[in-house]
Amino acid sequence: MTSTTLPMLETYPQPINLDRQKLAATIDALNACSQACTACGDACLSEDMVAELTKCIRTNLDCADICATTARVLSRHTGYDANISRALLEACIVACKSCGDECAGHADMHQHCRICAEACRACEQACRDLLATIA
Amino acid sequence: MTSTTLPMLETYPQPINLDRQKLAATIDALNACSQACTACGDACLSEDMVAELTKCIRTNLDCADICATTARVLSRHTGYDANISRALLEACIVACKSCGDECAGHADMHQHCRICAEACRACEQACRDLLATIA
Amino acid sequence: MTSTTLPMLETYPQPINLDRQKLAATIDALNACSQACTACGDACLSEDMVAELTKCIRTNLDCADICATTARVLSRHTGYDANISRALLEACIVACKSCGDECAGHADMHQHCRICAEACRACEQACRDLLATIA
Amino acid sequence: MTSTTLPMLETYPQPINLDRQKLAATIDALNACSQACTACGDACLSEDMVAELTKCIRTNLDCADICATTARVLSRHTGYDANISRALLEACIVACKSCGDECAGHADMHQHCRICAEACRACEQACRDLLATIA
Numbered sequence: 338m339t340s341t342t343l344p345m346l347e348t349y350p351q352p353i354n355l356d357r358q359k360l361a362a363t364i365d366a367l368n369a370c371s372q373a374c375t376a377c378g379d380a381c382l383s384e385d386m387v388a389e390l391t392k393c394i395r396t397n398l399d400c401a402d403i404c405a406t407t408a409r410v411l412s413r414h415t416g417y418d419a420n421i422s423r424a425l426l427e428a429c430i431v432a433c434k435s436c437g438d439e440c441a442g443h444a445d446m447h448q449h450c451r452i453c454a455e456a457c458r459a460c461e462q463a464c465r466d467l468l469a470t471i472a
Numbered sequence: 473m474t475s476t477t478l479p480m481l482e483t484y485p486q487p488i489n490l491d492r493q494k495l496a497a498t499i500d501a502l503n504a505c506s507q508a509c510t511a512c513g514d515a516c517l518s519e520d521m522v523a524e525l526t527k528c529i530r531t532n533l534d535c536a537d538i539c540a541t542t543a544r545v546l547s548r549h550t551g552y553d554a555n556i557s558r559a560l561l562e563a564c565i566v567a568c569k570s571c572g573d574e575c576a577g578h579a580d581m582h583q584h585c586r587i588c589a590e591a592c593r594a595c596e597q598a599c600r601d602l603l604a605t606i607a
Numbered sequence: 608m609t610s611t612t613l614p615m616l617e618t619y620p621q622p623i624n625l626d627r628q629k630l631a632a633t634i635d636a637l638n639a640c641s642q643a644c645t646a647c648g649d650a651c652l653s654e655d656m657v658a659e660l661t662k663c664i665r666t667n668l669d670c671a672d673i674c675a676t677t678a679r680v681l682s683r684h685t686g687y688d689a690n691i692s693r694a695l696l697e698a699c700i701v702a703c704k705s706c707g708d709e710c711a712g713h714a715d716m717h718q719h720c721r722i723c724a725e726a727c728r729a730c731e732q733a734c735r736d737l738l739a740t741i742a
Numbered sequence: 743m744t745s746t747t748l749p750m751l752e753t754y755p756q757p758i759n760l761d762r763q764k765l766a767a768t769i770d771a772l773n774a775c776s777q778a779c780t781a782c783g784d785a786c787l788s789e790d791m792v793a794e795l796t797k798c799i800r801t802n803l804d805c806a807d808i809c810a811t812t813a814r815v816l817s818r819h820t821g822y823d824a825n826i827s828r829a830l831l832e833a834c835i836v837a838c839k840s841c842g843d844e845c846a847g848h849a850d851m852h853q854h855c856r857i858c859a860e861a862c863r864a865c866e867q868a869c870r871d872l873l874a875t876i877a
Contacts, residue, residue, distance in 0.1 A: 341774060341857050345781040348853035351788045368773055369746060372817065376750040379818040382661050383756045391652050392551025398668075399545050399556055405810065406541040410534050412777065413784040416527025416574075421534055424566040428559035435553050448753035452746050476639060476722050480646040483718035486653045503638055504611060507682065511615040514683040517796050518621045526787050533803075540675065547642065548649040583618035587611050662821025669815050669826055676811040680804050686797030686844075691804055694836040698829035705823050 340365050342412075353414050356470060360411060363463040367408035367429070370460035374401035374436060377453035384447065393439050393450065400436035403429050404460060411467075419471055426468045433461035475500050477547075488549050491605060495546060498598040502543035502564070505595035509536035509571060512588035519582065528574050528585065535571035538564050539595060546602075554606055561603045568596035610635050612682075623684050625740060630681060633733040637678035637699070640730035644671035644706060647723035654717065663709050663720065670706035673699050674730060681737075689741055696738045703731035745770050747817075758819050761875060765816060768868040772813035772834070775865035779806035779841060782858035789852065798844050798855065805841035808834050809865060816872075824876055831873045838866035 343361035346353065353360070378397030381390040407429040410421060437457030444451035478496035481488065488495070513532030516525040542564040545556060572592030579586035613631035616623065623630070648667030651660040677699040680691060707727030714721035748766035751758065758765070783802030786795040812834040815826060842862030849856035 341778050341861060342781070344857055345778055345785070345854055348857065349781075349785050349788065350790075350852075350854075364777070368777060372769070372773060372813070373746050373750055375814050375817045376747070376754075379665070379820055380750070380754050382664060382820045383754065385658075385755075387658050387661060388655075391657060394652060395548050395551040395649070396553065398548065399553075401814075402541045402544050403556075403560065406537045408777070409537050409780050409806075412780045413530050413533065415784055415787045416530040418531065418534075418570050420566050421538075421563070421570055424563035425538065428556070428563040431555050431559040435556055439551075447755075449750055449755075452749055452753065456746060476643055476726060477646070479722055480643055480650070480719055483722065484646075484650050484653065485655075485717075485719075499642070503642060507634070507638060507678070508611055508615060510679050510682045511612070511619075514685050514800065515615070515619050517685045517799060518619065520620075520793075522793050522796060523790075526792060529787060530784070536679075543642070544645050544671075547645045550649055550652045582620075584615055584620075587614055587618065591611060665818050665821040666823065668818065669823075672811045672814050673826075673830065676807045679807050683800050683803065686800040688801065688804075688840050690836050691808075691833070691840055694833035695808065698826070698833040701825050701829040705826055709821075 349414055351414065354417050354419070355467065359467055359470065363467040364408050364411050366456075366460040366463035367404045367411070370433060370456045371401045371404035371408065373453045373456035374398070374404065377440065377449045380447070380449040390443070393443070396432075396436040396439045397453070400432045400457065403432040407464070423468065423471050426464045426471070430461055430464045430468070433457045433464065437461060484549055486549065489552050489554070490602065494602055494605065498602045499543050499546050501591075501595040501598035502539045502546070505568060505591045506536045506539035506543065508588045508591035509533070509539065512575065512584045515582070515584040525578070528578070531567075531571040531574045532588070535567045535592065538567040542599070558603065558606050561599050561606070565596055565599045565603070568592045568599065572596060619684055621684065624687050624689070625737065629737055629740065633737040634678050634681055636726075636730040636733035637674045637681070640703060640726045641671045641674035641678065643723045643726035644668070644674065647710065647719045650717070650719040660713070663713070666702075666706040666709045667723070670702045670727065673702040677734070693738065693741050696734045696741075700731055700734045700738070703727045703734065707731060754819055756819065759822050759824070760872065764872055764875065768872040769813050769816055771861075771865040771868035772809045772816070775838060775861045776806045776809035776813065778858045778861035779803070779809065782845065782854045785852070785854040795848070798848070801837075801841040801844045802858070805837045805862065808837040812869070828873065828876050831869045831876075835866055835869045835873070838862045838869065842866060
C-alpha cells in the first residue's frame, strides 16, 4: 500500500505555502501515529495489568485525537492561516512527547507500547521539522 | 435539553485538577462551537456566492475539528497532563479567534456567520478563562 | 447555555429534506451522547475495578466516535444523500443500544454509567424517530 | 513509510475475531480514503469552478468522517461486538460508493478527484471483503 498523500498534494490547484514533500511526510506520520495510539490504547485495555496502564490508555486517546486533527488541518490549504498550523503543531508535539515517554516506559513489557512509542517519536520529529519551516 | 457535562464531571471517581463548573462550561462551549462551525461551513457551501466564502468554509472546518478534539481532551482526567491541556487550549484559542474574525466579517450578510461568530467568541473566552486557571 | 443547532438550521439558505425541529433535536442528542460516552469511558478508567469495566470503556469509545460522526453528517445538507444518512443512523442506533445496555448493567454501582445509559437511550430514540421520517 | 497497522494487531494480547491480515488491509484502506477525501474536499474548495463542486466537497467531508470512525472502531477488539462492526461497515460502504461515484464523475477534469475516486473504490472493496467474513 502506497500513500496517496503526496500525489494528492501535487494535484492541489493553487500554491502551497510549505514544502510538499515535508508536508506529506508529516501528514503520513500523523496518521500513522494516530492509528498506532488507537490500537495501543485498545491493546492496553486488554492486558491483565490494565489497572497499571490507565495513564497510558488516556495519553493514547489524547494523542490519537490530536494527531488526527492535526493531519486534517495540515491537509487544508485553502485560506491558509499559519497561526493555526503553528499552534496546533506545538500542541501535537507536546502530545506525541508525552505519549512517547509513557509508552517507552513499558516498552520492555508490551510490544504494542514499543511500536507505539516509535510512532510517537517519529511523529514528534516530523512535526518539529515542519514547524521549523513555518515562518 | 440540559447538558449532562457537569453532572458527569461530578460523578468522576477521583479528584479533578480544575474547577468543575468552569471546566463544564468550557466543554459545553467547545461542543457548541464545533457544532456551529460544522453547520456554518455547510451553509456557506450552499450560498450562491460560495466562491467568496472558501476561506470561511476552511476556517470553519479547522475550528470544528480543533474544538471537538479539545472538548475530548478536557473531558479526560485520568493521568492528567497539564502540558497537553495548556498547549491544546492555546491552539484552540487561535482557531476560535481566526474563525470568529472570519465569520464576523460577513455576519451582516449571512445569519449563519453571525451566530457562528458568537459561538466562536464565547468559546474563545471560555478557553482563555480556563487556561488562566491552569498552573 | 442554549443550543444554537436549531437557529443554525433555520439560517440554512436552501430547502432541507427533513423536519428542522426533529433534526435539531437528534443532532443535540447525538452531541450530548458523544460527550457523555467520552466522559463515562474516562470515569470507568479511573475506577478501582477498571478491569471489570473494559468492555464498557470500549463501547463508550465506539459510541462517542459514531455519535460525533453522525451529528456531523446530519448537520450537512448540501448535496444531500438519503442513503448515507439512513445507513449511518442505523449504525448509530446499534452503537447506542449496545452502549446503553452495557452502561445500564452497572448503573447501580456507577452514577456515570447511569447518566450515560440515559444519554444513550435518548439518543437511540431520537435516531429512530428521525430515521422513520427518511423516505 | 511502512504501515504499523498489522504489526500492532499482531501484538494485541487476546484473540481477535477476524483475520488479522484482512483487518489490517481494511484499516489501512480506511485511513487512506479518509486522508484522500479530506485533501480532495480542500482541493475542490480551491478550484475556480467551486460552485459546481459543492456536492463533491460535501460527500468528501462525510466520507472522511465515516472512514476515520470506521478505522477506529475496527482497531478496537476489547469487548468486541460484531453488530457494531457490521452496521458501521455497511454505512461506510454506502459513503465510499457515493463519494467514489461523485469523484469519478469529474475525474477527467480534476486529478485529485481521480485519485480520490480510486481510494474510495479500494476502500469500498476492502470493507465489502471484511464484511463478508463477519458472521
